[in-house]
Amino acid sequence: MTKKYDVIVIGAGNAGLAAAATAAATGMKTLLIEKNVYPGGCATSFRRGRFEFETALHELANVGTEENPGTIRKIFSDFGIDVNWHIDDTAFRVITADYDVTMPAGVEKFCCEMEKNVPGSYDSVRAVFRLGKKANEAFKYLSSGKPDPNVMMTKHRDFMIMASHSVDTCLNALNMPQRAQNILNTYWSYIGAPSDRLDFLFYVIILDRYINLGPAMPIMRSHEITSAFEDSVRRNGGEIWYGTKVEEIIMKDGKALGVKIGEKEIYGSKIIANCHPGCSFGSLIREDHIPERALKIHNARKNGAQFFTMYIGLCKDAASLGINDYTLILYDSPLSVKQYEGCRGLDTSFIMVNCLNCAFKSASPEGTSMLYFTSVFTEDILKDVTTEGYKDFKNHVAEAMIKRYEEKAGISITPYIEEIVTSSPATFARYINTPGGTPYGYEVSLWDSMIARILNSKNERLFGNLWFVGAHGERTDGYNSAISNGIDAAKSAIKEIKQDRETIA
Amino acid sequence: MTEYEFKTLNPMRFMEIVQEREKCFAEASGGLEGNKWQSNELAKLLHPGDRNMVVSKVIEHSRDCRSFILTMEDQTQKPAFFSAGQYVCVRLDINGNILSRPYSISSSPKESLAGYYRISVKKYNQGLATEYIYNNWKEGSIVKVSEPMGFFTYEPLRDSKNIIGVAGGMGITPLLSMAKAICEGTQRHKLTILYGCSGEHAAVFKDELEEICSRTSDVQVRYVYGNITVDDIVNARCSFCDAEDVSVFVCGPGGLYQYIESQSEQILDKLNIEEYKKHKYIRFESFAESRKTCGEMPEYVNFTVKIRDKVMNFKARTDVTILRSLEENAVPALSGCRGGQCGYCRSKLLSGDVYIPEKTDGRRLADSKYSYLHPCCSFPITDIELEVPSIK
Ligand SMILES: Cc1cc2nc3c(=O)[nH]c(=O)nc-3n(C[C@H](O)[C@H](O)[C@H](O)COP(=O)(O)OP(=O)(O)OC[C@H]3O[C@@H](n4cnc5c(N)ncnc54)[C@H](O)[C@@H]3O)c2cc1C
Ligand code: FES
Numbered sequence: 062m063t064k065k066y067d068v069i070v071i072g073a074g075n076a077g078l079a080a081a082a083t084a085a086a087t088g089m090k091t092l093l094i095e096k097n098v099y100p101g102g103c104a105t106s107f108r109r110g111r112f113e114f115e116t117a118l119h120e121l122a123n124v125g126t127e128e129n130p131g132t133i134r135k136i137f138s139d140f141g142i143d144v145n146w147h148i149d150d151t152a153f154r155v156i157t158a159d160y161d162v163t164m165p166a167g168v169e170k171f172c173c174e175m176e177k178n179v180p181g182s183y184d185s186v187r188a189v190f191r192l193g194k195k196a197n198e199a200f201k202y203l204s205s206g207k208p209d210p211n212v213m214m215t216k217h218r219d220f221m222i223m224a225s226h227s228v229d230t231c232l233n234a235l236n237m238p239q240r241a242q243n244i245l246n247t248y249w250s251y252i253g254a255p256s257d258r259l260d261f262l263f264y265v266i267i268l269d270r271y272i273n274l275g276p277a278m279p280i281m282r283s284h285e286i287t288s289a290f291e292d293s294v295r296r297n298g299g300e301i302w303y304g305t306k307v308e309e310i311i312m313k314d315g316k317a318l319g320v321k322i323g324e325k326e327i328y329g330s331k332i333i334a335n336c337h338p339g340c341s342f343g344s345l346i347r348e349d350h351i352p353e354r355a356l357k358i359h360n361a362r363k364n365g366a367q368f369f370t371m372y373i374g375l376c377k378d379a380a381s382l383g384i385n386d387y388t389l390i391l392y393d394s395p396l397s398v399k400q401y402e403g404c405r406g407l408d409t410s411f412i413m414v415n416c417l418n419c420a421f422k423s424a425s426p427e428g429t430s431m432l433y434f435t436s437v438f439t440e441d442i443l444k445d446v447t448t449e450g451y452k453d454f455k456n457h458v459a460e461a462m463i464k465r466y467e468e469k470a471g472i473s474i475t476p477y478i479e480e481i482v483t484s485s486p487a488t489f490a491r492y493i494n495t496p497g498g499t500p501y502g503y504e505v506s507l508w509d510s511m512i513a514r515i516l517n518s519k520n521e522r523l524f525g526n527l528w529f530v531g532a533h534g535e536r537t538d539g540y541n542s543a544i545s546n547g548i549d550a551a552k553s554a555i556k557e558i559k560q561d562r563e564t565i566a
Numbered sequence: 567m568t569e570y571e572f573k574t575l576n577p578m579r580f581m582e583i584v585q586e587r588e589k590c591f592a593e594a595s596g597g598l599e600g601n602k603w604q605s606n607e608l609a610k611l612l613h614p615g616d617r618n619m620v621v622s623k624v625i626e627h628s629r630d631c632r633s634f635i636l637t638m639e640d641q642t643q644k645p646a647f648f649s650a651g652q653y654v655c656v657r658l659d660i661n662g663n664i665l666s667r668p669y670s671i672s673s674s675p676k677e678s679l680a681g682y683y684r685i686s687v688k689k690y691n692q693g694l695a696t697e698y699i700y701n702n703w704k705e706g707s708i709v710k711v712s713e714p715m716g717f718f719t720y721e722p723l724r725d726s727k728n729i730i731g732v733a734g735g736m737g738i739t740p741l742l743s744m745a746k747a748i749c750e751g752t753q754r755h756k757l758t759i760l761y762g763c764s765g766e767h768a769a770v771f772k773d774e775l776e777e778i779c780s781r782t783s784d785v786q787v788r789y790v791y792g793n794i795t796v797d798d799i800v801n802a803r804c805s806f807c808d809a810e811d812v813s814v815f816v817c818g819p820g821g822l823y824q825y826i827e828s829q830s831e832q833i834l835d836k837l838n839i840e841e842y843k844k845h846k847y848i849r850f851e852s853f854a855e856s857r858k859t860c861g862e863m864p865e866y867v868n869f870t871v872k873i874r875d876k877v878m879n880f881k882a883r884t885d886v887t888i889l890r891s892l893e894e895n896a897v898p899a900l901s902g903c904r905g906g907q908c909g910y911c912r913s914k915l916l917s918g919d920v921y922i923p924e925k926t927d928g929r930r931l932a933d934s935k936y937s938y939l940h941p942c943c944s945f946p947i948t949d950i951e952l953e954v955p956s957i958k
Binding site for chain 2 (some may be wrong): 108185224303342343348353356358367376451459477481488
């Protein structure tokens with residue numbers, strides 16, 4: 062044995078960083094290994110010319126203000142992490158064939174704006190937020206330790222209803238007018254599952270987090286969050302090795318013992334893997350070390366959505382181009398179920414367009430602005446693309462996105478493009494090495510909802526000393542989820558380490 | 567009561583969901599299906615990382631300019647496809663010093679499908695790397711070469727369809743690749759190249775360029791013996807007399823870069839480009855290494871370098887980049903562009919002070935906040951302690 066760590070974390074994505082920060086802060090001898098030369102995985106930024114582009118974040122939920130902090134702000138302050146936030150007061154603008162509405166943040170404002178757009182909707186929308194509050198309370202109870210099924214059924218009955226039924230079923234039961242449902246469901250694409258297949262519980266939790274405290278973004282892009290996490294790992298004595306690829310997780314009798322880097326073996330009591338199981342089985346973990354059930358769970362799940370993103374630097378400022386919204390979502394169909402179907406094809410998927418300069422002007426140099434486009438696909442959009450045809454294909458997708466944006470938003474940007482970079486699913490696959498390059502782990506569904514995953518997490522951990530964390534984990538995709546998932550795993554690892562030490566003592 | 571009907575929904579349905587979940591898992595295949603996504607396949611083919619290539623031919627253009635044809639050592643593999651204008655880094659192991667140098671690919675993207683890249687290397691007096699290459703790279707030599715990198719490429723959604731390529735000396739290489747791509751029909755735009763060199767004897771790619779021009783009217787070349795001037799650029803505009811706009815691609819040594827920068831107002835004016843579109847229409851690739859321009863300094867400082875769990879100590883000069891000192895002291899440090907832009911060399915300054923020329927400071931905001939720097943364009947001012955990422 063060359064060296065022994067308490068906790069080895071493979072991958073410095075949001076979940077890996079949070080896990081390493083948790084372990085290091087608890088005094089565990091921690092090693093964080095990352096194949097790229099920077100932290101964050103897909104949550105980062107990159108420079109091109111005069112611009113620094115955000116690669117992934119649309120907005121973070123649950124940050125809140127210093128006076129009224131949300132969970133994320135509290136977690137970060139526990140880690141001594143200092144991030145400069147912008148909290149926006151607009152939730153989103155959404156344009157569909159049927160409507161063009163801009164919704165404010167803040168529950169009361171949101172409900173009133175909905176009433177203006179859909180008369181008679183106020184009560185039902187208000188009820189959703191009431192349920193959201195209950196959901197978050199019950200969720201805390203659930204996360205706090207061993208939940209008692211009796212308490213769940215009696216005290217948290219509404220919670221159980223929400224966990225049992227789809228968004229559609231619940232909103233219909235609340236007698237919400239269809240148009241209000243459609244507007245309320247706008248965030249479905251953040252989760253990647255349509256409203257007939259998504260449990261109401263998860264949706265309500267997400268919705269409440271976004272609307273209640275307002276959407277937040279770090280001033281220095283995601284790289285500020287991940288750098289701050291990294292700094293916290295270092296301050297607490299953790300080591301970080303960049304440019305280092307783990308080639309194998311050393312396993313014996315169903316338990317992880319360490320990792321291999323080239324010829325070198327590094328041992329650790331507990332391993333937390335931020336890499337996707339689908340890209341680890343058969344490579345990082347040899348086939349004979351994988352329990353059949355782990356493969357069954359992986360195979361039963363649908364892969365998360367694929368992303369096409371585009372980053373544009375414009376040589377004119379946002380206001381003079383007529384760009385006024387931080388978040389603009391262009392859905393063809395207002396119905397999530399229909400729009401989800403459309404995500405199979407290039408011309409029928411939706412487009413999300415973010416302009417950071419609308420949140421804070423100084424995001425790029427005076428007289429310039431940045432746009433960040435996202436389109437999501439549920440089928441292998443690159444399946445017939447060759448290496449020679451790849452760049453033309455990317456340009457074709459990019460051009461189509463720009464054209465649709467220009468038409469639907471009535472804004473001309475083409476003459477002002479100073480920098481343009483397109484990321485395809487292959488780009489994501491390159492940086493984060495997930496199946497199909499998905500940043501969304503496994504698709505959420507009623508049977509495989511966040512709550513079902515959390516309640517089964519103990520008996521679905523099938524490797525000793527080893528935890529898989531990230532968008533593919535119990536809490537599903539998103540920054541908030543990945544961070545919490547990493548913290549959960551680290552806490553569980555620390556607990557085991559302490560138990561092991563007591564046994565030895 | 568809004569929630570009346572909601573409350574009638576069955577909370578026990580969750581138990582059925584749990585059973586359904588078990589059923590889904592039970593019915594699924596228990597085999598290792600492997601990854602069947604084309605996205606992952608493309609990522610591997612386009613970004614294979616460093617690989618061994620064979621020098622399969624050496625072409626001597628002149629006393630101080632040679633081209634090397636590089637093919638794959640492993641014949642079952644292909645060189646990664648690239649965009650004309652990109653470069654590869656050659657990784658050299660010179661008596662234990664790991665050096666990396668970027669060279670634009672001077673062959674066309676289509677030729678990579680036929681199995682090779684060509685790079686063209688000018689010899690520098692006392693150039694550590696070029697001296698080594700000239701002495702050691704023979705037909706049959708095995709050399710380590712990175713995947714293609716860089717952004718000095720034609721982007722149809724950004725650039726004009728009419729491009730003036732301004733090449734200083736070896737700066738012709740990426741533009742030559744673009745000219746070939748146009749000739750082969752894989753890139754669709756017009757290109758007028760100003761090929762600046764010291765004299766006709768130095769215009770080593772003249773024959774090749776003439777050949778391209780004879781095949782396509784979309785490429786034109788004008789030879790400038792001596793320094794390229796604003797007038798040369800403005801005159802080149804005449805090749806596209808009815809075009810609405812033009813893009814200017816500049817590639818070459820530091821002097822050319824500085825000249826164009828200093829004359830940019832005039833150039834924009836005469837080309838009829840609005841000032842605010844300067845960065846859209848004038849694009850650079852600098853072959854020059856970052857130079858130090860700040861005041862009095864001790865000649866040498868102490869370096870402490872951490873790389874994974876290894877620590878190294880040495881003395882290094884203050885008038886060369888930190889990256890150069892790392893390489894000369896056998897630290898296997900990563901690098902790409904060597905111009906502050908790609909971020910491959912990103913390293914953490916644990917203590918000490920450095921000087922970073924503003925022009926080449928391509929760091930991200932949070933990198934500055936957390937004391938990260940790009941060694942390829944940073945100079946030590948005091949003793950420094952640095953943590954560098956490892957070559958995989
Ligand atoms: C993206 C890119 C693409 C390139 N493509 C090509 C190409 O296609 N063909 C080609 O011939 N070259 C190309 N170059 C340039 C080439 O990489 C280098 O000029 C060459 O490798 C010099 O390496 P060397 O080790 O022989 O000389 P070095 O040891 O690097 O030293 C020589 C060079 O470094 C400079 N130098 C030396 N000392 C210092 C100092 N203290 N401070 C600052 N500068 C110093 C010299 O002026 C000279 O330019 C490219 C460069 C870049 C960045
Ligand atoms: S090598 Fe590209 S930034 Fe230093």
